[in-house]
Amino acid sequence: MKNIVLSIVCLLSPLLAAAQFSGNGEGTKDDPYEITNAVELYQVRSNLTAAYKLMNDIDLTEWLEENSPNSGWTPFGAFNGTFDGDGHTVKYYVNTPKSEQVGLFSYTSGAVIKNLNVVGEISCKSGGGIIGRAYSSTITNCTFRGTVNASSTVGGIAGFAGAGHITDCIVSGKISGGGALSKVGVGGIVGNVNDTYTYIENCSFMGEVLGGGATGGIVGYTEKSLYVNDCYFNGKINTDYEYGYVGGIIGNCYNGGDVRRCIVISPSIKGKRYVAGISFRSADIYSCIAVVDTLQYDDTMADGGGPYRISRTEKLSLREGTSDESLALSTMIIISENKTKPDKMEEGGYNGVGLGRAMLKMGTTYTAHNFDMSKVWTIEEGNGYPYLRNAADFISSHPETPDGGNHSSYIISTDVSSLSDAIYAEATTALKGSEGMLTICLKNSQATNAYSFDLILPEGVTLGTDESGEYQYSLSERHNGHSASVNYNNETGVYSFAVLSLQSKEVKGSEGAIWTLKLNVADDVSSGEYVLKVQNAKYSLTSGAAKVSMANTTTKLTIEDYKKGDVNGDGDIDIADAVCIVNRVVGKETPAFVDAAADVNGDGEADIADAVRIVNLVVGKIVALSRQQVLDMREPQ
Numbered sequence: 001m002k003n004i005v006l007s008i009v010c011l012l013s014p015l016l017a018a019a020q021f022s023g024n025g026e027g028t029k030d031d032p033y034e035i036t037n038a039v040e041l042y043q044v045r046s047n048l049t050a051a052y053k054l055m056n057d058i059d060l061t062e063w064l065e066e067n068s069p070n071s072g073w074t075p076f077g078a079f080n081g082t083f084d085g086d087g088h089t090v091k092y093y094v095n096t097p098k099s100e101q102v103g104l105f106s107y108t109s110g111a112v113i114k115n116l117n118v119v120g121e122i123s124c125k126s127g128g129g130i131i132g133r134a135y136s137s138t139i140t141n142c143t144f145r146g147t148v149n150a151s152s153t154v155g156g157i158a159g160f161a162g163a164g165h166i167t168d169c170i171v172s173g174k175i176s177g178g179g180a181l182s183k184v185g186v187g188g189i190v191g192n193v194n195d196t197y198t199y200i201e202n203c204s205f206m207g208e209v210l211g212g213g214a215t216g217g218i219v220g221y222t223e224k225s226l227y228v229n230d231c232y233f234n235g236k237i238n239t240d241y242e243y244g245y246v247g248g249i250i251g252n253c254y255n256g257g258d259v260r261r262c263i264v265i266s267p268s269i270k271g272k273r274y275v276a277g278i279s280f281r282s283a284d285i286y287s288c289i290a291v292v293d294t295l296q297y298d299d300t301m302a303d304g305g306g307p308y309r310i311s312r313t314e315k316l317s318l319r320e321g322t323s324d325e326s327l328a329l330s331t332m333i334i335i336s337e338n339k340t341k342p343d344k345m346e347e348g349g350y351n352g353v354g355l356g357r358a359m360l361k362m363g364t365t366y367t368a369h370n371f372d373m374s375k376v377w378t379i380e381e382g383n384g385y386p387y388l389r390n391a392a393d394f395i396s397s398h399p400e401t402p403d404g405g406n407h408s409s410y411i412i413s414t415d416v417s418s419l420s421d422a423i424y425a426e427a428t429t430a431l432k433g434s435e436g437m438l439t440i441c442l443k444n445s446q447a448t449n450a451y452s453f454d455l456i457l458p459e460g461v462t463l464g465t466d467e468s469g470e471y472q473y474s475l476s477e478r479h480n481g482h483s484a485s486v487n488y489n490n491e492t493g494v495y496s497f498a499v500l501s502l503q504s505k506e507v508k509g510s511e512g513a514i515w516t517l518k519l520n521v522a523d524d525v526s527s528g529e530y531v532l533k534v535q536n537a538k539y540s541l542t543s544g545a546a547k548v549s550m551a552n553t554t555t556k557l558t559i560e561d562y563k564k565g566d567v568n569g570d571g572d573i574d575i576a577d578a579v580c581i582v583n584r585v586v587g588k589e590t591p592a593f594v595d596a597a598a599d600v601n602g603d604g605e606a607d608i609a610d611a612v613r614i615v616n617l618v619v620g621k622i623v624a625l626s627r628q629q630v631l632d633m634r635e636p637q
Helices: 004-017 038-046 062-065 365-367 388-399 575-586 608-632
Strands: 031-035 052-053 076-079 080-083 089-096 105-109 112-114 117-124 131-135 138-140 143-150 158-162 165-167 170-176 185-187 192-193 196-199 204-211 215-216 219-222 226-229 232-241 246-249 248-252 257-260 263-270 274-276 284-286 289-297 325-327 335-337 354-356 420-425 430-431 435-443 447-457 461-463 473-475 484-491 494-502 510-519 529-541 547-549 555-559
Touching: 031 038, 062 089, 076 435, 138 284, 158 196, 165 555, 170 185, 170 388, 185 204, 185 248, 204 215, 204 388, 226 248, 232 246, 246 263, 248 257, 263 274, 263 547, 274 289, 274 354, 420 510, 420 529, 430 435, 430 510, 435 447, 435 529, 575 608
Parallel strands: 031 052, 052 080, 076 105, 080 112, 089 117, 105 131, 112 138, 117 143, 131 158, 138 165, 143 170, 158 192, 165 196, 170 204, 185 215, 192 219, 196 226, 204 232, 215 246, 219 248, 226 257, 232 263, 246 274, 257 284, 263 289, 289 325, 289 335, 325 354, 430 555
Antiparallel strands: 185 192, 185 219, 215 219, 215 248, 246 248, 420 435, 435 510, 447 494, 447 529, 461 510, 473 510, 484 494, 529 547, 529 555
16 A cells, blocks of 8 residues: 555656746747756656756755655656756755666656766666666766666666767766676666667766676676767676676677777676676677776686686687777786686787786877877876876866765876865976985875875886885974885885874874975986876874775976986086085985986996096186186277
8 A cells, every 4th residue: 555655646746846847947948947946956847848957056865855755856757858957966865676767867768968967876676877768868978976776777877778879978986786687787877778879988987886697887788789989997897696797898798789999997897607808798899998907707607718808709809900909908817716817818819919007008009099099088198097088077076986985096187276185296306317306295184193195106217215225205294103104016016105103193284295205217217297196095084993085196297307417416517516426436425416417428437537527527617718708808898
């Protein structure tokens, strides 16, 4: 009886709303209805063919707690109008575990949804972060942050989609679904593509996808004509279903998938039987990149010959040696339930062409494989992997996901001034073949007694060490009895820093320098501007065990050419430079010393002969100056 009453309420809910939209506008394309509050947003259901425009952010939480505290939002029905979010955000929740096609919109047909940001917590049987089922609709420039937890098909933007376009959309958070059937899709963007000619382009997912029978970073399942172009996945994928298909872009491409210029970055893609870096089977794949640390599976169950770094499709080998070939991290390993297989996977074919991290962090690698690095993709050369340009502002604005996760592994430049919490390096300059100083700063909006971060330096630039090999650094006065550590990972090239206090003493202040580091710049590093990156930054709250995760930050390192003879790097060649060499020869401390600049005579050593050369050069300059002064004095006035 209770279920019947609830069903009647749901059927009558549109009738309970105002007979017509109560806000401004005429509902036309040129004069759309203007939505300014929760009531007006609810009234969209009174005219599902009209045009609407969101005029400001709307947090539905309080309104829902007053009007529908248990089940939350009731989705719009068959919407085929236009909804322009105008860059604003709607926050909502749904708690209907047995309902299907759940979302802000339940079903769209021929609709246009654009420029809309959504934050949500959704529990349902099937659905999506924004739309439950989208048919022949255009969804563009939309974002979803939050969690969608379903017992069946689910997607970050739409649960089901077909015969439409989803472009320039971004999802961050946790998408989880279920169902042991191989056609039950769980995807970062779309769960199931169930009609022909569906296009998903320039979309990003960042977070976790936990799935069922077909689990993919972008799409869970498709058996129709699906085109996935220029999409990006960064996170983890996992399914425990025995017959589950798992892929970094598409979980189970039963038929008709075309995937081009997509990138997967993941520490782990895990399944039971059918596991691949891009798509396990059938997809037609061009120029895709899988930067995955581990593929995990159960070797007692797997019967498909995998896992594969790219996909189980014969066409991969036909494209090797061309710009359409697919690439994979050469150090990718397979982990099974019983053992770890050799690090080196078989090259070519289903596994694509293996490259090391250094090559995969170079823009030329991607331009050679048809990626548009000037308009669509961007890269912090030498420091990270490409990401979509349209996701840059989103990531820097939302470093932490609503479900408690964070974007610590995502490659993004950050404007520190806009952040309340950040660890960042100050811009600095150093000379080739010399030493430089680097200052690390912390902005903390809450009291902290411990923090950690990783530092990535350009190739050829390292942290300075003393004679015993210990890193040279100093902690600022913001610390008081804190312990510090620095570790270097030879494989990843990352320096990891940590500071803690056994007495729970707070780091003083809320902003300022925390570390001063010495940099060594190799002589063969080209002059120019480079990027320093701080990532995986977090601090612990003094008030408890909680941690604050922060966005990645980047800053500029300018490396300048040295001048032969300018031993102390002050820009001038004078007697002070000769004194530096003499001090080095006799064993005295020389705080600033450019080794390459000190070898004036080019014999491979910095010694007294070089000091004499500098003195002669300086004396020659003085003599020349004196003669010029005499000539100037003789000129008629």
